[in-house]
Amino acid sequence: MNDFISKKSLVLLSLIGSLSVGSLAASASADSAKSVTAPVSSITKVSAVNSKSQPQASSFKPDQLLQLLQQEKYEVIYGQTIAEYKKAFPLQEFKQLARLYHSNVTSYKLKSHVTLNNTNYYAWTDPKGERTIQVMFNSKNQIEFLIFDTLKLYPETDAKRTQTTFQLPFQGNWFVFWGGPNELINYHYGAEQQRYAYDLIVVNNGFSYKGDPTKNESYYAFGKPIFAAAAGKVVKVVNNIHDNSPVGTENTKEIAGNHVIIDHGNGEFSYYAHLQKGSVSVKVGDQVKPGDRLGKCGNSGNSSEAHLHFEVANSAELYTTKSLRVNWKDADDYEQGTYIKTP
Numbered sequence: 001m002n003d004f005i006s007k008k009s010l011v012l013l014s015l016i017g018s019l020s021v022g023s024l025a026a027s028a029s030a031d032s033a034k035s036v037t038a039p040v041s042s043i044t045k046v047s048a049v050n051s052k053s054q055p056q057a058s059s060f061k062p063d064q065l066l067q068l069l070q071q072e073k074y075e076v077i078y079g080q081t082i083a084e085y086k087k088a089f090p091l092q093e094f095k096q097l098a099r100l101y102h103s104n105v106t107s108y109k110l111k112s113h114v115t116l117n118n119t120n121y122y123a124w125t126d127p128k129g130e131r132t133i134q135v136m137f138n139s140k141n142q143i144e145f146l147i148f149d150t151l152k153l154y155p156e157t158d159a160k161r162t163q164t165t166f167q168l169p170f171q172g173n174w175f176v177f178w179g180g181p182n183e184l185i186n187y188h189y190g191a192e193q194q195r196y197a198y199d200l201i202v203v204n205n206g207f208s209y210k211g212d213p214t215k216n217e218s219y220y221a222f223g224k225p226i227f228a229a230a231a232g233k234v235v236k237v238v239n240n241i242h243d244n245s246p247v248g249t250e251n252t253k254e255i256a257g258n259h260v261i262i263d264h265g266n267g268e269f270s271y272y273a274h275l276q277k278g279s280v281s282v283k284v285g286d287q288v289k290p291g292d293r294l295g296k297c298g299n300s301g302n303s304s305e306a307h308l309h310f311e312v313a314n315s316a317e318l319y320t321t322k323s324l325r326v327n328w329k330d331a332d333d334y335e336q337g338t339y340i341k342t343p
Contacts, residue, residue: 059079119144179338231290233288247304247306256273
């Protein structure tokens with residue numbers, strides 16, 4: 001188990017709410033950034049928090065960040081972070097970690113860029129693919145989070161796929177916000193309980209909602225039907241958790257919210273989390289076929305906007321299970337930034 005994951009902090013939804021009404025902070029553990037020899041494992045990440053601060057006018061644009069970093073203009077970069085980031089992550093620690101990871105890097109490779117809800121997420125590596133930068137700019141070009149890290153991979157589990165073949169658990173057009181076999185494109189990857197999980201939303205014209213962003217009904221994914229991705233037996237159902245309202249508030253006591261878990265045999269269990277309250281149409285003991293309706297997409301549990309958290313794991317025990325890489329019927333994988341079109 002990764003040192004930043006615990007029963008209290010395990011987050012099935014990672015960061016997608018920061019692209020609408022939420023914001024996000026990153027912090028270091030108590031032992032991090034005490035010197036330039038701080039270990040890589042000292043970096044930790046925390047879940048989305050609501051921002052009530054009013055950011056000042058931006059002084060630089062996202063495409064200028066790398067140049068500023070190479071010029072070691074850390075105060076300029078730090079000055080554009082939101083108040084929550086500054087509160088959780090002092091300037092001295094920020095400067096020490098930036099120097100530790102990137103003071104000798106002369107170029108970067110862009111690994112991901114996602115634009116959603118007027119917010120931009122970028123991920124880069126150094127030329128060797130070892131040192132990484134992840135950053136989120138909001139609509140005012142304020143930095144909501146900035147993470148320096150090294151790329152950690154798990155090639156043994158990456159190479160294994162489920163014995164069960166799965167089809168997509170929805171119909172229509174969806175978007176993969178988090179998904180794929182590394183942390184730059186899949187925030188879940190660092191935790192073995194959810195390493196190969198997906199956060200899936202519906203996007204139209206670059207937005208996941210239309211209208212009032214504080215209302216669940218404004219989100220395109222809210223209420224969309226969710227289906228069984230493979231045949232199996234329903235072994236767990238939760239159906240009475242309220243959807244978070246207003247959007248941006250999160251239920252950290254019932255992390256998965258309303259959810260269904262299906263046993264497919266071979267030690268493989270599929271999870272469908274954050275479903276809409278009262279929408280689950282199956283019960284424990286039901287045998288389901290691929291395409292059978294399970295419920296509706298919602299915003300319950302530790303979720304900051306309507307989305308489906310889907311994954312396959314080796315047990316139905318949320319906090320001790322190990323995530324399995326999915327053997328998909330029609331694709332090798334669905335990575336961050338993929339628009340999925342189904343019949």
